[in-house]
Amino acid sequence: xxxxxxxxxxxxxxxxxxxxxxxGIPYVTPGPRTTGFDLTLxxxxxxxxxxxxxxxxxxxxxxxxxxxxxxPETRDRLGYMLLGYGLGTVILLIGTAYTIAGAIRFARxxxxxGAFTSVWSAVASGLVLVVVHAVVLFRDRxxxxxxxxxxxxxLLAFPALAGLGAVVGGLGLAWHALLERDVMLEQVVADxxxxxxxxxxxxxxxxxxxxxxxxxRTTAGSAVRRFYLFTVVCLALVAGLASGxxxxxxxxxxxxxxxxxxxxxxxxxxxxxxxxxxAIFASHLTLLMRDQRLTRVADAAAPADPLVVLLEDVxxxxxxxxxxxxxxxxxxx
Numbered sequence: 001x002x003x004x005x006x007x008x009x010x011x012x013x014x015x016x017x018x019x020x021x022x023x024g025i026p027y028v029t030p031g032p033r034t035t036g037f038d039l040t041l042x043x044x045x046x047x048x049x050x051x052x053x054x055x056x057x058x059x060x061x062x063x064x065x066x067x068x069x070x071x072p073e074t075r076d077r078l079g080y081m082l083l084g085y086g087l088g089t090v091i092l093l094i095g096t097a098y099t100i101a102g103a104i105r106f107a108r109x110x111x112x113x114g115a116f117t118s119v120w121s122a123v124a125s126g127l128v129l130v131v132v133h134a135v136v137l138f139r140d141r142x143x144x145x146x147x148x149x150x151x152x153x154x155l156l157a158f159p160a161l162a163g164l165g166a167v168v169g170g171l172g173l174a175w176h177a178l179l180e181r182d183v184m185l186e187q188v189v190a191d192x193x194x195x196x197x198x199x200x201x202x203x204x205x206x207x208x209x210x211x212x213x214x215x216x217r218t219t220a221g222s223a224v225r226r227f228y229l230f231t232v233v234c235l236a237l238v239a240g241l242a243s244g245x246x247x248x249x250x251x252x253x254x255x256x257x258x259x260x261x262x263x264x265x266x267x268x269x270x271x272x273x274x275x276x277x278x279a280i281f282a283s284h285l286t287l288l289m290r291d292q293r294l295t296r297v298a299d300a301a302a303p304a305d306p307l308v309v310l311l312e313d314v315x316x317x318x319x320x321x322x323x324x325x326x327x328x329x330x331x332x333x
Contacts, residue, residue, distance in 0.1 A: 017118075020117025097199045
């Protein structure tokens with residue numbers, strides 16, 4: 001199933017790329033190497049072959065899924081579905097943001113059609129991964145060995161995590177474009193800013209509703225909530241440390257006058273990602289520690305089960321077996 005899904009996603013991406021090329025042919029002036037060569041026919045054949053390969057891969061995947069449906073509680077099945085869903089979510093969000101930015105460039109200048117169609121492959125493959133795996137995960141709710149709410153939480157966690165990453169990427173790209181506006185062409189700066197705004201918009205749209213629903217459906221004792229917060233904390237820590245090291249190293253080399261000439265610019269470029277990742281790390285670590293305190297308080301406040309206490313007394317020798325049996329039976333009427 002894993003191999004057939006990979007072939008399906010790649011074939012759909014290839015088909016979307018061919019469709020995008022066919023779409024852009026009227027807007028592009030043919031070069032000397034393409035004179036006398038029918039690009040439309042070639043890309044149409046590529047599109048047809050890719051769709052055929054995707055169909056075969058889909059049939060194989062459905063056959064494997066039909067055979068595996070008798071064991072919905074296997075951990076391998078759940079892990080595989082979550083892997084495909086999470087990977088597809090990341091690809092789809094980034095591809096959608098770049099498609100929006102490319103559409104803006106195409107609307108401004110039809111000759112820039114390549115910026116619009118070049119990311120169709122990512123959107124198509126991500127959409128396939130998300131739809132297929134989300135449908136299976138939704139169908140297996142309550143039958144995969146976990147409560148229904150657990151699957152719902154997992155379906156919400158991945159868009160929130162990917163959206164948060166897109167927000168950080170958009171902030172970093174926007175800051176980079178603003179810093180480079182005096183050394184880059186105005187068109188390049190405008191393109192980077194459009195990509196940054198698209199990433200920010202898609203990231204916020206993915207993160208805000210997903211996190212709101214996820215936060216409403218989870219409690220401090222939820223294992224999925226702990227996993228999400230711990231994952232965000234770890235990723236933000238690693239990425240934040242890497243960004244901080246780049247900032248510190250570039251700043252030191254710039255002050256010392258050694259290394260590359262643009263070391264100071266590099267240090268300034270990575271400041272915003274480092275600050276954003278630090279804020280994410282601090283906020284989610286605060287939530288994680290708060291949940292741990294609430295869980296400890298709830299565990300301490302929970303009354304002990306009298307039967308468990310009695311069995312512990314028997315095990316430690318403080319109460320005899322006969323007395324314990326009489327206590328369990330209660331008084332005889």
